[in-house]
Amino acid sequence: MNKKLVVLVLAVLTVLMLAACGEKSKEDVTKDLKSKVEDLKGYKADAKMTLQVGEDPQTYEVEVWHNDPNYYRVSLKNEAKDQSQMILRNEEGVFVLTPALNKSFRFQSDWPSNSSQAYLYESLVKDVLEDKNATFKETKDHYVFNTKTRYQNNQMLPTQEITFNKKDLTPVSVNVMDSDKNSLVKVEFSKMDVKAAFDKKDFDMKKNMTGAQLEIPVSGNVEEKELSVLYPTDGISGSELVDEQEVATKDGKRVVLTYDGEKSFTIIQEQTTSVPTMTVSTSLQGEVVDLGFTVGAMTDQSITWTHDGVDYMLASKSLTQDEMVTIARSVQGSMVK
Known part of the structure; x- marks a missing residue:
C-alpha cells in the first residue's frame, strides 16, 4: 500500500513539474526575445497599420526590410488615397521618399533607435527590455506585454500592448x-521572414525611388489640385485662431494660420509640386518624426511634412515638441475651424 502511495505521489509530482516547465516567466520570455533579436541577421515583414486619427480610421500597408545592423527600408502605402512614402537608412543617412512627387529628404538622424517604432521587431523588443515595470501574460498561443512607449510624444501615446507568437517569438x-x-495605432503582422537575405543595393535611395515610381507614377498635376485648408482638431488649451491670411503663389496659394493665447504657433499650408526630374535629396535639419499618417521632420521649434498634395509647416517658440506633434497629428483630421 505504501509503495502504491509513493508511486502515486511521484506521478503527481511529475505531472506538476511538467506543467510548470510548460509555463515561462516574464524574465524567461524577455531573455528569449533579447537573444532572438541579437541573433537576427535580417528580416522582412508585412503588416497592416490602422490609425484612429480624425473621424475615419486610415489603413496603411507596411513592408519592412531590415539588414543588420543599420540598413532599413520601410514602405508605407495608403491605397485608398494613392499615397506612399518610404523611409530608408543606409550608410549615407536616413531618407524619406515621396515617390509620387519625386521628392526625397535626407536626415542625419539616429532613427529608428531614438523612438518606438510599432512596425519594427527589434524596436518592440527594446520597448519590452527597457520597461522594467512592463506587465506580462501568457495565453494558449501568445505572450502579451503591456509596456511604456518611447515616442517623442509619449504623453499622447504612453502605452502599448505587444503580442508575440509563442512558437517563434515573432510579433x-x-x-x-x-x-x-x-487604441490610436494598431499594427497587425501578416508575414515575417527571419532568414531574409539582402544586397546593399536593396537599400539604395535612387533604386528604391525608381522602383516605387513604377507602382505609383510621378503625379504631373499636383499643383492643379485646389488647396483645402485644414485646421487642428487637437489644439492647446487657451490658444485660438486669431488670423488667417491667403497669399497667391505661382502654383496656387499659401495659407498662414496664426494661433495666439497661452501659447502661440503658426501653421503654413501650401500646394506641393512634383519635381520633373530626379534631383539631389534636400537635406533637412532635425529628426524624423512619425505623425502616423505621414513622416515629417522635427526641430526644436518646427515640424514640416507633406500629406495628400499639401506641404505643411508648424512653427512655434513656445510649444514643446510633444505639443507640436499633438497638433500636427490632428491637422489632417478636420476641415472645420
Missing part, C-alpha cells in the same frame, strides 16, 4: 493607446 500585433486606453 503578432501592437496596440498603441492614449492615456485613456483608447
